[in-house]
Amino acid sequence: MTTDGPTCVACGRSQKEIPLLSLSFRNATYWICPQHLPVLIHNPQLLVGKLPGAEGMAPAEHED
């Protein structure tokens, strides 16, 4: 992990490499790249250990 600015919680890439979206969660700010936004929505359990509190998130219901 580098310390120069925000990085994606899933892949660790910085905003120098990819656009990052900010998340507000439990009074903290996290960042995620567009590539991993679907993970946050549909498979938040995959972010356990990366995003504190992810273990309490339920996947969005989605039919496709």
Ligand SMILES: [Zn+2]
């Ligand atoms: Zn990412």
